Amino acid sequence: MIPFDFQPRTRIVFGSDKIDTLGQLAGELGARRALVVSDPEIIAAGHTERGVAALSAAGIDTFLFDGVHENPTTDDVDAGLKMAQRHDPELIVGLGGGSSMDCAKGINFLYTNGGSMKDYWGVGKALRELLPMIAVPTTAGTGSETQSFALISDAKTHVKMACGDKKASFRIALLDPKLTITQPHNITAVTGIDALAHALETYVTKPRNPVSLAFSREAWLLLAENFETVLENPQDLSARAGMQMGACFAGLAIENSMLGAAHALANPLTTHYNIVHGQAIGIMLPHVIRFNSVPCGTWYHDLLEMSSVTSNVAGTDSSAERLAQFVNGLVTKAGLPLRLTQCGVSEQQLSALARDAATQWTGSFNPRQVNHAELLELYQQAM
Numbered sequence: 001m002i003p004f005d006f007q008p009r010t011r012i013v014f015g016s017d018k019i020d021t022l023g024q025l026a027g028e029l030g031a032r033r034a035l036v037v038s039d040p041e042i043i044a045a046g047h048t049e050r051g052v053a054a055l056s057a058a059g060i061d062t063f064l065f066d067g068v069h070e071n072p073t074t075d076d077v078d079a080g081l082k083m084a085q086r087h088d089p090e091l092i093v094g095l096g097g098g099s100s101m102d103c104a105k106g107i108n109f110l111y112t113n114g115g116s117m118k119d120y121w122g123v124g125k126a127l128r129e130l131l132p133m134i135a136v137p138t139t140a141g142t143g144s145e146t147q148s149f150a151l152i153s154d155a156k157t158h159v160k161m162a163c164g165d166k167k168a169s170f171r172i173a174l175l176d177p178k179l180t181i182t183q184p185h186n187i188t189a190v191t192g193i194d195a196l197a198h199a200l201e202t203y204v205t206k207p208r209n210p211v212s213l214a215f216s217r218e219a220w221l222l223l224a225e226n227f228e229t230v231l232e233n234p235q236d237l238s239a240r241a242g243m244q245m246g247a248c249f250a251g252l253a254i255e256n257s258m259l260g261a262a263h264a265l266a267n268p269l270t271t272h273y274n275i276v277h278g279q280a281i282g283i284m285l286p287h288v289i290r291f292n293s294v295p296c297g298t299w300y301h302d303l304l305e306m307s308s309v310t311s312n313v314a315g316t317d318s319s320a321e322r323l324a325q326f327v328n329g330l331v332t333k334a335g336l337p338l339r340l341t342q343c344g345v346s347e348q349q350l351s352a353l354a355r356d357a358a359t360q361w362t363g364s365f366n367p368r369q370v371n372h373a374e375l376l377e378l379y380q381q382a383m
């Protein structure tokens with residue numbers, strides 16, 4: 001019997017054109033002034049304007065912070081904080097991809113609890129309640145909408161700080177699949193691989209439990225069955241909806257069972273080589289699946305059997321090998337690199353990267369223990 005402590009904190013509202021209900025939902029949370037955190041691409045796509053219009057129609061004064069960058073830094077959070085201090089919001093809306101949602105959480109930490117982002121690095125560091133927040137994701141990837149971590153990079157050192165606190169959970173995740181249709185191909189690709197990795201890593205971590213497994217399974221089914229379709233036919237709303245729900249459920253799985261070695265290996269690649277998170281994950285995940293095959297072979301087998309997309313993949317290879325090959329195939333179809341050498345990583349740097357990877361908290365949840373030697377070998381296999 002595996003014990004668990006399931007604390008659902010986020011109401012999930014799903015449906016086409018649900019963005020137009022943002023004002024009504026914000027009103028239900030009692031807000032009269034809202035800070036909307038978004039980024040220039042999402043604003044250019046028109047989604048932010050629609051959200052702001054819905055808030056205004058409900059009589060809510062809205063202030064837009066448009067200074068979010070990819071992999072948001074402490075500078076982004078500080079700029080957003082200044083805006084919050086000027087306008088005294090009662091609600092924060094993160095409208096965009098993981099960067100906008102994480103930046104919204106970061107601003108909220110500092111606005112309500114003071115200090116700097118470093119003070120919230122780790123888990124449960126906020127002493128006071130945060131302002132209520134609504135997430136409106138426009139990508140299907142991070143799952144930030146349903147988990148309580150904000151990934152904020154130190155603007156000077158580029159170190160990614162995972163700042164987690166149940167109080168930083170969004171009160172509402174507003175999922176409108178139509179908003180995800182405007183994603184450019186490369187964003188669909190890197191965010192989709194990331195979401196898939198969330199489903200696969202959470203399914204085998206040490207803290208896996210009946211609650212996390214339910215979300216990992218459903219996320220895996222939705223993502224495995226819809227990823228190719230959204231790559232080939234980005235306008236397919238039903239496939240986009242599947243990806244969006246899959247990413248959201250994978251976020252709930254992360255919240256309940258954490259992540260594993262693929263994320264420990266990917267973070268240093270982003271820090272030191274500026275490799276996009278989903279790209280780094282796509283390169284490392286197949287190697288981690290093979291590495292985990294000894295304790296997790298039957299679990300990988302269950303996943304392959306479960307999905308109609310993978311149950312027919314015949315072959316005499318082990319389940320881990322077949323699953324790794326399936327992921328490799330998707331990475332290739334997504335047009336992403338399979339090798340670190342394609343991203344400019346040099347052999348001489350691998351030992352330092354492995355040292356950094358060994359300090360990543362997320363690696364401690366991997367089903368098979370990873371220290372410097374194992375992580376170095378995984379990097380070498382990916383060259």
Ligand SMILES: [Fe+2]
Pocket residue numbers: 142194195197198263277281
């Ligand atoms: Fe990720």
